[in-house]
Amino acid sequence: MARKHGIGPWATAEEGSLLLAAMLWTTDRLRFFYVALGVDYPALRELLRVRVLLGMRTSVGNNTWGMVGIVLAVLMTWLTGMGTGMIAVMSKDASVWVVVSQSVLALMLALLLFQHLAGVLVDPTDIGVVAPHPVSDRTVFAVRLSEVFAYLLIFVASFTAGNLMIAVFAKPLLPVLFIYPLLSLLCGVTTLGAVTLLFALCLRIVGPAYFQRVTLWVQILGGALIFGGMQLRNFLPRVTWAPLLEKYAELRYLWPPVQYAEIFAIASGSGTRFGIAIGIAAVLLPIAALAATLWLASHYFVAGLQGTLGAPIVRSGWQRGWIARLGEQFTRGEERAGFGFALALSRREPHFLRGVLPQLVMFQFMALGMGFGMREDKGMAMPISAGFLFMVLPNLLMLGQATATPDARQLFSSTPLESEAAFLRGGVKALLLQWIALPAIGVIALHLVVGGVTVLPGIVLALELSGVCILFFTRRYDLALPFTQPIRLGQSGAANFGLILVSGLVLVLLVAVHMALSMNPIAMSGGILAAGLLLIVLWRQLDRLRPAPSKRLDPTRL
Amino acid sequence: MQDGSTTAENAIELRGLRKSYGERSVLDGIDLVLARGSILGYIGPNGAGKSTTVKILCGLMPDFEGEVRVLGLDPRADPLAVKRKIGYVPENAVLYELLTVAEFLLLVGRLHGMADALVQRRASEFLRVFELEERLGARIQTLSKGMRQKVLLTSALLHDPELVVLDEPLSGLDVNATILVKELIRALAAAGKTVFYCSHVMDVVERVCDRIAILDGGKLVAQGSFEELQAARGGGSLEQIFSRLTSVGGQAEAAQRLIATLRSGDGA
Numbered sequence: 163m164a165r166k167h168g169i170g171p172w173a174t175a176e177e178g179s180l181l182l183a184a185m186l187w188t189t190d191r192l193r194f195f196y197v198a199l200g201v202d203y204p205a206l207r208e209l210l211r212v213r214v215l216l217g218m219r220t221s222v223g224n225n226t227w228g229m230v231g232i233v234l235a236v237l238m239t240w241l242t243g244m245g246t247g248m249i250a251v252m253s254k255d256a257s258v259w260v261v262v263s264q265s266v267l268a269l270m271l272a273l274l275l276f277q278h279l280a281g282v283l284v285d286p287t288d289i290g291v292v293a294p295h296p297v298s299d300r301t302v303f304a305v306r307l308s309e310v311f312a313y314l315l316i317f318v319a320s321f322t323a324g325n326l327m328i329a330v331f332a333k334p335l336l337p338v339l340f341i342y343p344l345l346s347l348l349c350g351v352t353t354l355g356a357v358t359l360l361f362a363l364c365l366r367i368v369g370p371a372y373f374q375r376v377t378l379w380v381q382i383l384g385g386a387l388i389f390g391g392m393q394l395r396n397f398l399p400r401v402t403w404a405p406l407l408e409k410y411a412e413l414r415y416l417w418p419p420v421q422y423a424e425i426f427a428i429a430s431g432s433g434t435r436f437g438i439a440i441g442i443a444a445v446l447l448p449i450a451a452l453a454a455t456l457w458l459a460s461h462y463f464v465a466g467l468q469g470t471l472g473a474p475i476v477r478s479g480w481q482r483g484w485i486a487r488l489g490e491q492f493t494r495g496e497e498r499a500g501f502g503f504a505l506a507l508s509r510r511e512p513h514f515l516r517g518v519l520p521q522l523v524m525f526q527f528m529a530l531g532m533g534f535g536m537r538e539d540k541g542m543a544m545p546i547s548a549g550f551l552f553m554v555l556p557n558l559l560m561l562g563q564a565t566a567t568p569d570a571r572q573l574f575s576s577t578p579l580e581s582e583a584a585f586l587r588g589g590v591k592a593l594l595l596q597w598i599a600l601p602a603i604g605v606i607a608l609h610l611v612v613g614g615v616t617v618l619p620g621i622v623l624a625l626e627l628s629g630v631c632i633l634f635f636t637r638r639y640d641l642a643l644p645f646t647q648p649i650r651l652g653q654s655g656a657a658n659f660g661l662i663l664v665s666g667l668v669l670v671l672l673v674a675v676h677m678a679l680s681m682n683p684i685a686m687s688g689g690i691l692a693a694g695l696l697l698i699v700l701w702r703q704l705d706r707l708r709p710a711p712s713k714r715l716d717p718t719r720l
Numbered sequence: 721m722q723d724g725s726t727t728a729e730n731a732i733e734l735r736g737l738r739k740s741y742g743e744r745s746v747l748d749g750i751d752l753v754l755a756r757g758s759i760l761g762y763i764g765p766n767g768a769g770k771s772t773t774v775k776i777l778c779g780l781m782p783d784f785e786g787e788v789r790v791l792g793l794d795p796r797a798d799p800l801a802v803k804r805k806i807g808y809v810p811e812n813a814v815l816y817e818l819l820t821v822a823e824f825l826l827l828v829g830r831l832h833g834m835a836d837a838l839v840q841r842r843a844s845e846f847l848r849v850f851e852l853e854e855r856l857g858a859r860i861q862t863l864s865k866g867m868r869q870k871v872l873l874t875s876a877l878l879h880d881p882e883l884v885v886l887d888e889p890l891s892g893l894d895v896n897a898t899i900l901v902k903e904l905i906r907a908l909a910a911a912g913k914t915v916f917y918c919s920h921v922m923d924v925v926e927r928v929c930d931r932i933a934i935l936d937g938g939k940l941v942a943q944g945s946f947e948e949l950q951a952a953r954g955g956g957s958l959e960q961i962f963s964r965l966t967s968v969g970g971q972a973e974a975a976q977r978l979i980a981t982l983r984s985g986d987g988a
Contacts, residue, residue: 171822171857172840208830212816212823219818290814293780295831296803371783465782 176218185214185312199456202301209292209305216288236320242266243324250329250338256430257423259329260342264349264419267321269388271314271353276385277524279310281516283361284377287566287649289467299463300456307358307452314350322346337429345422348444352418355451357384362458365466373466374512382520389528415440418447485595493588496581500588504644508562508593513649517561518554522601525550530608544617545676547605548624549669551598552631556665559636562593563713565645574643574715582643582715583708589644590636590707598632619686623679626693627672633700635665642713730789731756731883731914732777737786739772746772747784748938754931756882759905759915761925763958764935765966770918771811773935774887777916778808791882804832807881811888811918813872817861821852821871824860825878832879839878846874850897865892873901884908887918902928926958936966 176182189196189207196203246263253259283306292302322343329338364376414420421444424437433441482490489501508514529547579585602625609621679689709715730753737750747769754760764770775781777790779799788795795802816824822843829839847853850870860868869892876884886905890898905915905928919925925932926946933943942949942965946958953961963969 171820172826172836174820174823204833205831208827212819212827215823216816216818288814288816290810291816292831294778294803294808294810295828296800296833297831298800369783462782465780468780 182214201304205297205301206304239317240320240324243321247325247328251332256333260423260426261419263325264422267349268353273388275357276381280381282310286467293464300460303459303463318346318350334430341429352448355448359451359455362455366458370462370465371469374469382523385520385524386527389524496584497588500585501592504589505592507645514561517557521557522554544621544624545673548628549672552628555632558597559639562644563642563647564649568648571646586643586709587707623690624676629697631668640710733789735787739784746938756914757912758930759909761929761932762918768935769938779803806883807876808885809872809876809889815860820857820859822856828875829878842878883914885916922959934965941965
């Protein structure tokens with residue numbers, strides 16, 4: 163399958179690129195493992211080459227700010243690595259550093275998998291091309307697995323580099339330089355194996371027809387557990403934990419980072435026979451998980467990718483839901499068309515659902531976990547919970563511009579669309595009502611159930627403040643007509659990227675303002691009134707929303 | 721095409737084929753046998769179940785009831801073996817828009833385990849005949865619908881399949897290309913290949929196919945050669961026979977009703 167560099171039209175321009183070459187070189191080194199796992203290696207290599215090639219042509223290469231986003235994410239991972247690396251300096255026991263840092267890495271990678279990379283694993287966009295050809299389900303799955311692992315490796319490498327920069331000064335040099343990176347790699351493979359095993363199990367349990375839907379829920383629940391799971395301990399009776407942990411201390415070895423600490427100890431010359439056994443188990447565990455995953459995914463994976471994701475349509479005919487009817491009350495003409503269009507697609511576009519829904523649930527889970535876990539001040543949950551709705555906004559607006567079928571925008575050239583701005587306004591209003599206002603009602607209900615009716619003013623104020631931020635920022639994004647652009651990695655654009663960075667600071671500000679106003683009932687009442695009025699003003703100002711000049715529909719390009 | 725024994729002499733054997741999406745039945749007990757080297761026109765109104773049948777034959781849809789044999793193989797048990805032996809042109813084709821024609825054809829050839837040199841030789845000849853050779857280095861996104869269809873046809877035939885499944889292959893093709901593809905279908909059959917041809921273009925089906933199967937509401941309502949269908953269904957063109965079998969009739973009145981609806985004004 164190795165390809166000679168041709169000349170003329172049969173040659174691929176990017177064939178000599180470093181990224182593609184590195185990817186294929188690494189894949190070739192792993193050929194033995196792929197073959198041993200029953201993968202059709204030549205087909206895998208070719209499909210992987212094409213996916214990388216397409217990625218290079220669609221995303222980063224055409225989008226400088228997309229690249230900046232990725233570089234910043236890697237930089238932040240590196241800084242996190244340096245943070246955990248400090249433990250190596252502060253703790254005499256190297257195992258504490260290894261366990262904590264590898265635990266952080268595992269959770270970070272799991273979150274990355276659930277929130278972003280799961281979409282790559284179950285991406286249906288190109289399966290129509292591959293499905294008619296003789297490529298096994300196992301091979302198609304292995305291609306996705308390899309692609310996801312390549313992304314993970316970038317983060318593993320930057321996190322490990324951050325740790326090494328600090329730990330070399332505090333711990334034995336050789337194990338730090340040569341064993342710790344291997345442990346990080348092991349951690350990456352183990353996390354990937356665990357998460358993908360879940361997906362493969364779903365395929366076997368629910369079958370191909372429901373695979374896409376069920377994996378979306380796995381994504382949501384997995385992310386929610388990681389975000390909010392740490393907070394669950396606040397709800398558990400604390401006194402009973404210590405003796406339990408002491409009694410079943412050996413159970414800690416089930417957590418892979420503890421196993422890695424044993425391997426590091428062996429490399430540092432302080433290992434035990436028990437540690438060697440644990441080390442062997444740590445190495446075998448991910449291999450077994452990946453082998454099981456590939457075996458489970460060997461049937462109907464391709465059929466599973468072709469399944470539908472959107473919510474089942476329960477209504478029939480012209481009957482509309484209450485959000486659609488609400489939208490009809492305050493939209494007219496092309497704005498109403500945009501509203502209905504965006505509302506329907508936002509409930510069915512796979513990339514949108516996989517990007518927005520898990521984030522929405524994860525953030526709320528974390529906010530509620532954090533807030534209600536704080537026994538002294540449950541009020542903290544309200545601004546955090548409301549503020550996290552604001553944090554969903556960038557993803558909501560960015561993903562709400564893209565579609566798996568961008569060519570369908572030809573519709574807008576064949577119909578007499580007079581005002582792109584009106585259509586955009588309708589679309590944005592639909593996104594805000596469906597994905598911000600509706601969850602906000604859920605947030606209110608949840609806070610009332612947990613905190614009682616006395617928390618009502620606090621949560622109303624928090625949601626109003628969050629709403630003000632959402633409406634203020636919405637007008638400042640560079641937006642295209644909803645669901646008309648091709649799906650691209652990191653497609654936020656220059657202006658939007660700055661706004662996304664600022665959003666984090668605004669969240670802190672929002673919590674502070676809420677706390678300040680909550681101190682006095684009169685201040686709170688005034689705050690509710692003022693924020694309410696501001697909300698109305700900003701909602702009306704949405705009428706000034708216009709598509710970004712660079713993103714307007716160009717009939718010559720349709 | 722009538723009751724044939726279950727042997728690899730037949731290219732396609734369907735017995736009691738059923739497929740449902742939840743409560744909705746799409747195929748309701750299809751029985752069909754197609755000998756090797758023949759051309760079957762598989763026609764039916766929209767939603768009759770043609771594309772579902774095609775997906776099952778091509779090993780793309782594993783969850784169905786009944787017995788299916790394609791070139792002696794079970795597409796549910798061994799979809800890969802089936803895919804190696806068939807060439808498929810789907811009705812709604814998905815292509816890698818950002819690949820060039822050459823890159824796409826190399827990909828398909830490699831997935832079939834073909835040597836690059838063989839892919840290049842065959843594809844170049846196909847594209848030359850299709851008058852598309854100069855677009856070999858062009859990205860697929862820049863091609864017209866007809867050009868894409870030619871690329872698809874090329875990719876479906878590259879590996880010299882025993883069974884060719886064509887779902888509306890003439891879509892978007894110009895007159896000359898249409899004539900060429902019709903000749904190609906005949907030539908494929910003459911070379912011993914089997915062609916499973918789905919289309920709504922009745923006169924092409926009438927002229928090109930040895931056998932015709934008419935599907936309506938998930939059931940086969942007629943099958944045989946065109947002459948057999950004429951004899952059994954009171955003569956006329958295939959379009960007339962098809963309309964008698966699958967339509968409630970009154971198309972002219974229906975068209976008038978639509979015009980009347982447009983003229984009725986906006987009561988809202």
